[in-house]
Amino acid sequence: LDLLLTxxxxxxxxxxxxKTSLNPMGQMVSVNGHDMSVFVKGNGPQTLVFLSGAGTxxxxxxxxxxxxxxxxxxxxxxxERAGYGYSEDTSKSRDVSETRQALAKPQVxxxxxxxxxxxxxxxxxxxxxxxxxEIKAIIGLDWALPESYYQIKMHPQMLSMARWGSQLGxxxxxxxxxxxxxxxxxxxxxxxxxxxxxxxxxxQAMLNESLSVKENAKKVxxxxxxxxxxxxxxSNGEGMGFSQEEWRNYAARFAxxxxxxxxxxxxxxxxxxxxxxxxxxxxxxxxxxxxxD
Numbered sequence: 001l002d003l004l005l006t007x008x009x010x011x012x013x014x015x016x017x018x019k020t021s022l023n024p025m026g027q028m029v030s031v032n033g034h035d036m037s038v039f040v041k042g043n044g045p046q047t048l049v050f051l052s053g054a055g056t057x058x059x060x061x062x063x064x065x066x067x068x069x070x071x072x073x074x075x076x077x078x079x080e081r082a083g084y085g086y087s088e089d090t091s092k093s094r095d096v097s098e099t100r101q102a103l104a105k106p107q108v109x110x111x112x113x114x115x116x117x118x119x120x121x122x123x124x125x126x127x128x129x130x131x132x133x134e135i136k137a138i139i140g141l142d143w144a145l146p147e148s149y150y151q152i153k154m155h156p157q158m159l160s161m162a163r164w165g166s167q168l169g170x171x172x173x174x175x176x177x178x179x180x181x182x183x184x185x186x187x188x189x190x191x192x193x194x195x196x197x198x199x200x201x202x203x204q205a206m207l208n209e210s211l212s213v214k215e216n217a218k219k220v221x222x223x224x225x226x227x228x229x230x231x232x233x234x235s236n237g238e239g240m241g242f243s244q245e246e247w248r249n250y251a252a253r254f255a256x257x258x259x260x261x262x263x264x265x266x267x268x269x270x271x272x273x274x275x276x277x278x279x280x281x282x283x284x285x286x287x288x289x290x291x292x293d
Contacts, residue, residue, distance in 0.1 A: 004168055007168050007169045007170060007172075007173075008167075008168045008169060010169060010172075011167075011168065011169025011172065011198070012169075014169070014172070014198070015198065015199060018195045018198070018199070021192075021195065022086065022192075022195060022196065022199075024037055024086040025037075025039055025060050025086065026038050026039030026040060026060065026078070026080075026086070027039075027040070027105075027106050028086070029101075029102055029105035029106065030105075031098050031101045031102050031105070032090075032092060032094070032098060032101070033090075033092070034082055034087070034088040034089075034090045034092075035087065035088045036079065036080060036081070036082065036087045036088070036098070036102045037060070037079075037080040037085050037086035037087045038077065038078070038079055038080075038102050038103070038105065038106050038108070039060050039076075039077070039078040039080070040075070040076065040077050040078075040106065040108065041067060041071045041075075041076040042067075042070075042071035042072065042073075042074055042075045042076045043075055044071075044072075044073045044074035044075045045074075045075075046074050046075065046113060046136070046288065046292065047074070047075045047077055047108060047109075047110065047112050047113065048067075048070060048074045048075065048076050048077065048112070048113045048114075048115055049077050049078075049079065049099075049103065049108075049112045049113070049114050049115065050063050050066075050067060050076065050077070050078040050079075050115050050116075051078075051079065051081075051099065051114065051115070051116040051117070051120040051123065051124065052080075052081075052084065052116075052117055052118075052120065053116075053117040053118025053119045053120055053141075053144070054118060054119040054120075054206065054209060054210055054213070055179075055201070055202075055206060055210075056084065056117070056181070057084065057085070057179060057180075057193065057196050057197035057200045057201050058084075058085050058192070058193045058196040058197065058200075059078060059080050059084055059085050060078055060080065060085055060086075061085075061182060061185060061189055061192065061193045061196070062181060062182050062193075062271075063078060063273075064182065064184075064185065064189070065182065065184045065185075065273075065274065065277050066115075066273045066277060066280065066281065069277065069278070069281035070281060070284065070285070073285070074113075074288075075108075077103065077108050077112075079099050079102045079103060081094070081098070081099070081205065081209075082094055082098065082203075082205040083200060083203030083204060083205025083206045084200060084203070084205075084206065085196060085200065086196075089200070089203040089204050089205050090204065090205050091204045091205070091208065093208070093212075094205065094209075095123070095126065096123050096126050096127045096130070099123065099127075100127075100131070100134070110133075110134040110135070110136070111133065111134055111135055111136040112134060112135055112136060113135075113136050113137045113138075113139065113288060113292065114127070114128075114135055114137070114138050114139065115139045115141060115284070116138075116139075116140060116141065116143070117141040117142065117143075117271075117273075118141070118142060118143065118144045118270065119144050119209070119213060121140060121143035121144055121145055121146075122146065122213070122216050122217060122220050124138060124140070124143075125146070125220040125221060125222075125224070126219070126220050126221075128224060128225050128228055129220065129221045129225070132225045132227065132228060135225075135228055136228075136292055137228060137229045137230065137231075137287075137288065137291055137292050138224065138228055138229070138230040138231070139230075139231045139232075139233070139284055139287065140230065140231070140232040140233065141233055141272070141273055141280075142233060142234060142235040142270050142271075142272055143232060143234075143251070144240070145222075145250045145251065145254050146217040146218070146220055146222050147222070147250050147253065147254065148240075148242070148247075148250045149213055149214050149217035150214075150217065151242075152214070152241070154210075154211070154213075154214055156211055159202070159207060159210055159211065160207070162202055163202040163204075163207050166201050166202040169198070171197065171198055171201055172198060176190065176193075176194060179197050179201055180193050180194065180197065181271040181274060182271070182274050183274065184274060184277070222254065223258065224258060224260065224261060225260075226258070226259070226260050227260070228260060229260055229262075229287075229291035229292065230258075230260055230261045230262065231261075231262050231264065231283070231284070231287045232251055232254075232255065232261060232262070232263050232264070233264050233266060233272060233273075233280060233283065234247070234248055234251045234263060234264065234265050234266065235247065235266055235268055235269055235270050235272045236248075236265075236266070236267050236268060236269065237270075238268075238269035238270065239269045239270040239271075240270050248265060251263055262287065264283055266279070266280075
């Protein structure tokens, strides 16, 4: 108990010290009573909106090597959801409307090309279902598709315990590879990612969306509007608790009979864009030029 109290005290003091070095990399906009971070880079004629998956503490840094390869030709916009990156935490329920409002504040206009990772497949599916005119194309970065969530067993108590551990500062004593998926970052960016992770990993918003994901998966349409070109980049399933065959079959079944969906498979783990960045950037560029230009 004394060790936990010591860890908590040190953690709170360290958070105060580290706060001075956490200057937002993008613009802060107010949405539903909390500030959200919107990062913009590049001035191309088409706008690519990046949305990170669950548990990615710093989306801006996580996607860095990917958008650096695309920002010369496209306008990059990255919205950090509540409880992620530089955005404030909140206990309020949220949906795609927050992302849309955050984009409207810095006057980023559509239609957009959406690049979303993992769990944010659900938000993207809801977006294209409700507001198809706002979306020009979709690129799914190893989407966790609705069907996969029917099979996943959730452990609410373990998630809550992990949140308490994060609040106590125990993350500071764990290897960074457990919470920092982008190993391509420079040493200074890695330190910055760590400081953000200490503050945001298993934030209240992050916890809430994880606890509600199975129910949310039941609410979205498992089809994509036939007028929206879609590219799904699919990993080997490593890191997702499924075999390669199971994971890829989810994507194959989802895309079946949807002629506007293209599948591309990579022999790489769930954050595939960190492992085969050059190939992924080239594939995205080819897809955009072939379907939207």
